Amino acid sequence: MALDPKRPQKEIKYEEMRIYSDEELRNYTEEELKNFKIKHDIPDLDELEKGPWPSFVADAKREALHRRKLAPDRMLIERDVVEDMLGQLQLSFDEGETHWKHGGIVGVFGYGGGVIGRYSDVPEKYPSIAHFHTIRVNQTGGKFYDTNFLKSLCDLWEYRGSGLLNMHGSTGDIIFLGTFTEQLEPIFFELTHELDQDLGGSGSNLRTPSECMGKSRCEWACIDTMDMSYELTNYYQDELHRPAFPYKFKFKFDGCPNGCVASIARADMSFIGTWRDDIRVDQEAVKAYIGGEIIPNGGAHKGRDWGKFDIQKEVIELCPTQCMWMEGGKLQIDNKECTRCMHCLSVMPRALRPGTDTGVSILCGAKAPILEGAQMSTLIVPFMKAEPPYDNIKEFIEKVWEWWMEEGKNRERLGELIQRYSLQKFLEVIGLPPAPQMVKAPRSNPYIFWKEEDVPGGWTRDIKEYRARHKR
Amino acid sequence: MEDIKKAILEFASDSKKSKFYFKDMEKAVQKLLPDAKSREIKKAATELVNEGTLIYFSTGSSTMYGLKGRGITEDPE
Ligand code: SF4
Ligand code: SF4
Numbered sequence: 001m002a003l004d005p006k007r008p009q010k011e012i013k014y015e016e017m018r019i020y021s022d023e024e025l026r027n028y029t030e031e032e033l034k035n036f037k038i039k040h041d042i043p044d045l046d047e048l049e050k051g052p053w054p055s056f057v058a059d060a061k062r063e064a065l066h067r068r069k070l071a072p073d074r075m076l077i078e079r080d081v082v083e084d085m086l087g088q089l090q091l092s093f094d095e096g097e098t099h100w101k102h103g104g105i106v107g108v109f110g111y112g113g114g115v116i117g118r119y120s121d122v123p124e125k126y127p128s129i130a131h132f133h134t135i136r137v138n139q140t141g142g143k144f145y146d147t148n149f150l151k152s153l154c155d156l157w158e159y160r161g162s163g164l165l166n167m168h169g170s171t172g173d174i175i176f177l178g179t180f181t182e183q184l185e186p187i188f189f190e191l192t193h194e195l196d197q198d199l200g201g202s203g204s205n206l207r208t209p210s211e212c213m214g215k216s217r218c219e220w221a222c223i224d225t226m227d228m229s230y231e232l233t234n235y236y237q238d239e240l241h242r243p244a245f246p247y248k249f250k251f252k253f254d255g256c257p258n259g260c261v262a263s264i265a266r267a268d269m270s271f272i273g274t275w276r277d278d279i280r281v282d283q284e285a286v287k288a289y290i291g292g293e294i295i296p297n298g299g300a301h302k303g304r305d306w307g308k309f310d311i312q313k314e315v316i317e318l319c320p321t322q323c324m325w326m327e328g329g330k331l332q333i334d335n336k337e338c339t340r341c342m343h344c345l346s347v348m349p350r351a352l353r354p355g356t357d358t359g360v361s362i363l364c365g366a367k368a369p370i371l372e373g374a375q376m377s378t379l380i381v382p383f384m385k386a387e388p389p390y391d392n393i394k395e396f397i398e399k400v401w402e403w404w405m406e407e408g409k410n411r412e413r414l415g416e417l418i419q420r421y422s423l424q425k426f427l428e429v430i431g432l433p434p435a436p437q438m439v440k441a442p443r444s445n446p447y448i449f450w451k452e453e454d455v456p457g458g459w460t461r462d463i464k465e466y467r468a469r470h471k472r
Numbered sequence: 473m474e475d476i477k478k479a480i481l482e483f484a485s486d487s488k489k490s491k492f493y494f495k496d497m498e499k500a501v502q503k504l505l506p507d508a509k510s511r512e513i514k515k516a517a518t519e520l521v522n523e524g525t526l527i528y529f530s531t532g533s534s535t536m537y538g539l540k541g542r543g544i545t546e547d548p549e
Contacts (some may be wrong), residue, residue: 051492081473107528110521116532134532203528204494242521244494244514310510376488405510410493 006226006234010196017143017152017194020074027069028062036065038082040087040230044094060086062344063163076161077180078128081162085178088126106133106181108188112243114199115184120175132162135176135187138233139168141226142213152195160187170266171250172210173200205243209233211253211259215274220345221255222358223386229253231390232397245401256354257342263363263377268414269397270363270377271386275355278335279344285351285372286311288332296347315344359385362396364426365415372416378423378431382437396430403429476516481503484526484539491529491538 005393007331018055027297028036038061049055064082067075077082088099106117116134123130133324136154153174157165162178169175179187190196200208212218232251233240239249252263255273263270288294289309295302311331316324322346323337331351333344345352362384363377400414403426408417418426427434452458473481484492498513517537520526529536 014495102531112521112528112535113530116530202532203530205535238518242514242518243530244510244517246495247534248491408495410495 003055006230012149012152012195014148016150017155019155024070024074025066027067033062033065036061036068038064038083038086040083040090042086043085045090045143053154057086060164062392067163067320068234071359074222076160080128081132081178083124084128085132085162085164085349086130087284088122091122092127096128100132106184106238109201109296110122111199111241113202113241115239116202118178129178132178133181133184134227135161135179135184136169136171136173136178136202136208137191139172139174139206139210141230142211142215143168143172144213144218145353149195155182155196156187156190156195160190171200171207172252172261173208199241201240201248201374204245204247205249206236206239206245207250208240209247209253212255214253214255218255219349219356220258220273220342222275222354223360224252225253225272227388228271228386228390228393231388232394235394238308239401247411247413249401249404249414251318251397257340263366265366265376267366267377268364269364269400271360271393272363273358273362273385273386274340274385275358277355277357279333279338279355281331281333282351282353283330285350287329287467289348289351293349293352296397298346298349315347320345336430359383360393362393364400365413367413367415367420370416371412375415375419377415378418380432382428382435399430463464473512473516473519475505475518476501476508476513479508480513480516480520481525481539484537485542491533491534491536491540514538 007082045057048057052463060082064080064086064161065099067079067082070079072079090389092098099123101119102117107113107115109262114136116136118132118134120126120129120132154165157163157176158460160179161176162185166175166177176187188199189200209229211225211229212221214221214223216226230249239245249269250267251269251271252267253271254263255259257272257274259272282467286295289296291310292309296314312327319338320341320343321337323334325332338352345354360381360383361379362381364380366375366377368374381396384396387391404414404417407421408414412420423438424434429437479501480497482504483497487496487500494517495513497517498510499510501513517526521528521537525540527538527540529538
């Protein structure tokens with residue numbers, strides 16, 4: 001489905017947005033980089049550059065050298081910002097303590113999130129990072145960018161910030177690292193008015209929704225993740241920018257249970273594409289896999305010889321619910337037992353495909369350790385259709401928010417609130433009957449309890465009548 | 473809406489703390505105006521922020537509200 005913009009798209013004049021010429025961007029040689037030393041001694045950070053992995057230290061040094069060689073009127077904050085950042089990090093390594101302090105009133109007008117205040121607590125030593133605020137920039141759907149857009153974004157940040165950025169933070173946004181307070185409003189203006197680009201969420205609000213690339217590139221996508229995320233981001237703008245939640249709240253959208261954005265581990269509300277009819281099987285292709293004509297796993301493990309493909313060992317015996325078998329040369333699946341784990345589909349993508357009656361499973365409550373330990377989301381809605389304008393999903397979301405905003409304590413995530421009140425209570429609030437799919441393993445999390453009104457005759461019984469039938 | 477705004481300001485100036493969570497503000501407003509809905513209180517707070525009377529205070533992970541010029545150093549420097 002083509003993108004259907006929610007409002008007319010602004011035509012961005014990239015030629016006017018660009019700040020630096022190509023010569024300015026490539027203003028140092030690799031030879032110069034080799035001999036370059038930043039102004040602080042950073043022995044431990046130098047160590048981090050060794051070894052086979054890419055290093056942020058190496059990247060930061062490039063940026064430091066680049067800034068050294070830019071003309072002074074081509075940057076609006078201090079030239080040394082990157083060098084001071086590295087210097088302070090070395091100090092923190094030496095002392096085993098951080099020298100960032102956070103908080104304070106930084107922000108842009110009308111927004112309660114998107115900017116995070118950071119200050120150095122040793123500014124006399126590292127004056128260029130006296131302020132080092134972070135700006136969250138809402139990433140695009142599926143993280144597809146026009147390179148002109150990225151260049152304009154980088155130019156803006158080089159000019160008004162440190163030039164250091166993070167593609168992408170764990171919530172999904174592009175993170176601009178380090179600028180001074182007086183640059184915040186101009187950056188906000190350029191982003192929103194010139195680049196038609198919004199900030200992401202931070203603080204006690206809806207965080208920037210994120211999604212896998214879904215139907216744009218992936219044949220497994222059971223839902224249009226990019227469309228859902230785009231719709232809900234627009235629909236819940238107020239929740240994104242004007243914090244009134246007890247704490248943060250994250251949505252993430254995975255197109256199928258392979259979970260490329262790991263929504264199950266990282267979102268208060270995880271949306272995972274699934275299907276409720278049968279896995280589509282192409283028996284000819286199954287035969288071709290068995291015969292070795294098609295490489296399993298889409299060729300992902302072909303770097304080594306793993307021997308001949310064995311469907312029994314590699315697929316059937318690894319099915320977590322043991323619901324597959326071969327019969328008369330054909331692969332059989334007992335679909336009602338299938339938990340949609342995606343294993344067989346991932347091994348034999350040309351033979352097996354998700355069904356066509358697709359929708360989402362909604363899980364709630366994942367979080368990193370804060371008040372309580374880390375937890376994964378728990379299945380709440382086994383299946384729901386997910387089609388624009390997603391009214392059924394919005395209705396569910398709002399029921400959950402209403403309860404959390406009412407009962408949640410300050411800084412209590414949804415998952416912790418559910419733990420405090422029990423899943424049974426949560427199901428009651430959102431009006432869902434308990435279902436076997438919600439139980440992780442029999443007897444391990446029994447939250448289906450009988451209530452007096454559910455039992456014929458309630459808790460009282462006629463003991464005489466009972467004794468008439470049962471001797472003591 | 474004006475009632476809610478008044479109640480918020482009353483709470484903000486009387487409260488011992490110079491910054492507070494939305495929930496605490498909400499509770500205080502609902503004590504005075506039991507019918508005030510959470511959404512309305514949020515709208516009123518947003519208006520006060522837009523007028524420049526209230527300010528957001530954010531640590532990055534959670535957000536608080538405060539009365540502009542009261543107790544919070546606007547610039548921690
Ligand atoms: S989560 Fe599923 S649909 Fe989305 S990109 Fe990954 S494999 Fe494809
Ligand atoms: S998706 Fe998983 S549970 Fe379902 S049949 Fe395939 S391997 Fe078994």
